[in-house]
Amino acid sequence: MAIMLAPMEGVVDHLMRDMLTRIGGFDMCVTEFVRVVDQLLPAKVFYRLCPELHNEGKTPAGTPVRVQLLGQEPNWLAENAVRATELGSYGVDLNFGCPAKTVNNSKGGAVLLQHTDSLYQIVSAVRTAVDKAHIVSAKMRLGFEDKSKAIDNALAIEAAGADLLVIHARTKVEGYKPPAHWQWIAKIKQQVNIPIIANGEIWDADDARCCTDASNCPDLMLGRGALAMPNLARVIAHGEQPMPWQQVIELLINYSGYEIFGDKGKYYPNRIKQWLGYLARQYQQADDLFAQIRRLKQSEEIVQQLEQNLTAH
Known part of the structure; x- marks a missing residue:
């Protein structure tokens, strides 16, 4: 089983990739x-979003990182894909799944799933431009408003030369509302x-088993689940128990070390509160902790509260 860490705009930046890959279980990040x-x-744009390019394209823990591109113009995407790989990215990924309105309104992300030929043209241009030694992958949803083009879109991506396809098992309109339609991935896999x-x-591990069974796919990409249970990849791949809450608090404190003493200290309060929102899915203590820090605006105040919770446990 291969497990990839999903690209999550505004959430899984290089700091979170570093944190989660230190815990382990991931074979690739996007x-x-x-x-x-x-x-x-x-080049500075690529380095800003993927500082791992300064480390031979790997997180400090050694996990390879693939740059994802989003756009609609095949030739410009192709040129930037070449630049990404030249800078050290482990291949390049193409975004046909982002459901954000601002992205879709500018003809990027999931909106392209309405235009099968556009998918083909983009993937074909990128695959032609990028050295064959590098993987060209794509991430798509099952469709925009419905699933009527799901198989055709996947076939077009394959025909255009993609090496790998990640499928988020919902349409754009379905967003992140459960359930995910894993059985649709199996339908696509029969054709591709x-x-x-x-x-x-x-x-959790049960979801992973249900997904692999329903989708007929042994390999997974984890997103929100990895934020809700930081060692989820290891739970799935190696049968570990979910990380104890005390270790989660330690992670939150360590995350502050990146932020407070780096150039992003001002973002730490919002990012920790955001992370606690995900953690509340698996840890009831996260709601209590959020209530304690929700009005705090200074990073140092939040870390102090976290340390108090750590000693209390």
């Missing part, structure tokens, strides 16, 4: 998307020969 419009982006990674609504 970055937040690099937005491509009508130009070849400077390239490897497929299943994604969506995997919160």
Whole structure:
């Protein structure tokens, strides 16, 4: 089984990738998307979203990282894909799944699932431009408003030369509302020969087993589930027990070390509160902790409260 860490805009940045891959269980990470419009982006844009490029394209724990691109113009996406791989990315991923309105309104992400030929043109241009030594992957949803084009879209992505396809088992309209339609991934897999990674609504080991059975895919991509249970990849792959709450608090404190003493200290309060929202899915203590820090605005105050909770446990 291969397990990938999903790209989550505004959530899974390089700090979170570092944190989660230190825990282990992931074979690959995909970055937040690099937005491509009508130009070849400077290297600094790639380094900002993927600092791992300074480390031979790997997290400090040694997990490879793949840059994801989002856009609609095949030639510009192709040029930027080449740049990403030249800078050290482990291949390039193409975003056909983002459900955000701002992205879709500018003709990026899941909106492209309405235009099968556009998917083909984009993947074909990127695959032609990028050295064959590098993987070109894509991430798609089952459709925009419905699933009528799900199989055709996957076939187009394959025909255009993609090496790998990740499928989030919901449409754009369905967003993140359960259930995820894993059985649809199995339908697509019957028609497509390239490897497929299943994604969506995997919160624990039971979900992972149900997903692999229903989708007929042994490989998974984890997103929100990995934030709700930080060692979820190891729980699934190695049968570990879910991380105890005390260790989760230690993680939250360690995360502050990245932020307070780096150049993003001002973001830490909001990011910790955001993370606690995910953790509340698996740990009832997260709600209590959130209530304790919800009005705090200074990073140091929050860390002090976390340390008090740590000694209390």
